[in-house]
Amino acid sequence: MEFFFQILITGIAIGFLYALSALGFVMIFKSSSVLNFAHGELLGIGAFIFLLLSTWARLPIPIAFLVTLMGTFALGFVIERLFLRPLIGEALIEVIMLTVGLAAMFRGLMLFIWGGNLYTYPEFLPKGLSFTLGGITIPPVYSAAIIIGLLFLLLFGLFFKYSSQGIYMRSVADNQPAALSLGVHVRRVFALSWAIAALVAGMSGIVLGIINGINVHELSAIGLKVFPVVILGGLDSIGGAIIGGIIIGLVETFVSGYISPSIADIVSYILLVFILMVKPYGLFGLVEIERV
């Protein structure tokens, strides 16, 4: 029974990590319907900038964290301006391939600078974050993941519901020409959504780095793990991303705990295919109504 609870807790924590990584992805999709294949690399860039600032430049952790977030925010702006803006209105496949190309560029650059080695951050999370629940200790990193996940879910929920920029973003996602005609600055919305998405990705990268250490290949693999997560939840639903993340996290840890660790890597994809066959727009996705 204790094994069961241990797996349950680990699964939920890993699920929150997946959800956190998926948040930035959903941000971009929600406002500009771009499927971002470079998401894993954005996670990696955030994690490596933080590593650089905290170990090489020896900045205090909170300042390093803030500077990383600012850096990734700016990076998101630059990516949108240089690469995505010329493609507004182009075919889906071209935008997808552009992000694939960006992913290869970023991965190459990161491998060039840092190599394929595993790096770890210095220990900085307070020990007080670890607590015991019914005889099972939860390590501080997992509780940090859950807390940060919940915090950002709340922040984004409020942002989309009440702030003017959030409302603009929803309007652009819903109907771009109508938003344009009502005076929404669509280009600014795209730029902002990329910047925020890169920021969230950078932050998730840091959390992932604290737990697993930082490695270029592993982080880009997590970027692909995001797909089952967001599809399960529906591509454009933030709440769905959280639920999808938790489902995938639980399924993976249970399969690797009870059946076999090797099949755990693909079980999420098998689940994905079956769910898509039953509900073609994911569990919480918006059903597209098409007219000829």
Add this chain to the structure above:
Amino acid sequence: MRRLIFHPCGNYNESYEQELTIFETDFGRAFLWIGLFFVFIVFPLLLKVIFPDSNPYLFYILNMTGIAAIAVLGLNLLMGFTGQISLGHAAFFGVGAYSAAILATRVHFPFWISVPCAGVITALVGMIFGIPSGRLKHLYLTIATLAGQFIIEYVLIHWESLTQGTMGIILPTATIFGIKLSSDASFYIVIYLCLTIMTWMAVNIVRTRYGRAFIAIRDNDRAAEGMGIPLFGYKLLSFAISSFYAGIAGGLWAYYMISITPEPFNLFLSIEYIAMVIIGGLGNVAGSIYGAAFITLLVEALRWITEIMMNIGTLEGVAITIAPLREFFFGLAIVLFILFEPKGLAEVWRIVRSSFRLWPFSY
């Protein structure tokens, strides 16, 4: 004898048959024969005479280009003509390679039977993974094919009784009509013969009712259904044809490489194939070959540069650190093409050709 057409100064088609012709002018037809003559006779002889010592390597590059071109032709039929984006093409390529290898080692099929059989088996597997296309569209289908890629990769590694897992399979030497295909040069002839046949098939598939149905589905699937095209059947057919091409390419690759393992058939190869389709020209049969040649040459050139730097003693350290930049330049090529010439090399070639044709009065 009918009049030969050389330089029409406009579009004078009067019937649908004229619209459908492959060669607009008789120059085109003549150039085809000249091109085939060069590919099969002049080129191999030239390579043998000019580079007697390094010709296996040059033939290797050409063979890799040819195999990639066959696979990319299939992917282009699926992506460029039917509009279904597939991220699992490398997995189908792998299925073809493994089918050929297993048929050759377990059932002892000869080369010329096991390669087409590999194509057919892969087509069946492709149809299974095409089933989601009945319900899914666009991004959702793309991600379903991504799932297919991971599932097939897993099966190739873990179904050890059939595929021998990471140990891999060693194939016998390919023989065709009693001739052993042991050198790169002999494989060159076989691969380019296959490529010619497959290109001829692709060009003609596009002209038939099936090809026109594919194009209708790409342009607007709801309207196509309204015109009486059964969507699911044609999408499955498209997946089957595209996987058949991948299977043939995989079978040739397996025989050429002699030993195969599951590693090469990963997502990165799928992405490489998509890059070839885009850089060559989406929805353009000849473009597939240009794209395959461009990417293969780019990858080989980047490898060559790093190797040269390795051999210069003082630059060895530099070479090891810049090796990852290969991936960077690969990504950069994709990005630049999409930003500046999204229709690919086929469009560049068309512009060059028409500026020659209009000379000296080009605008």
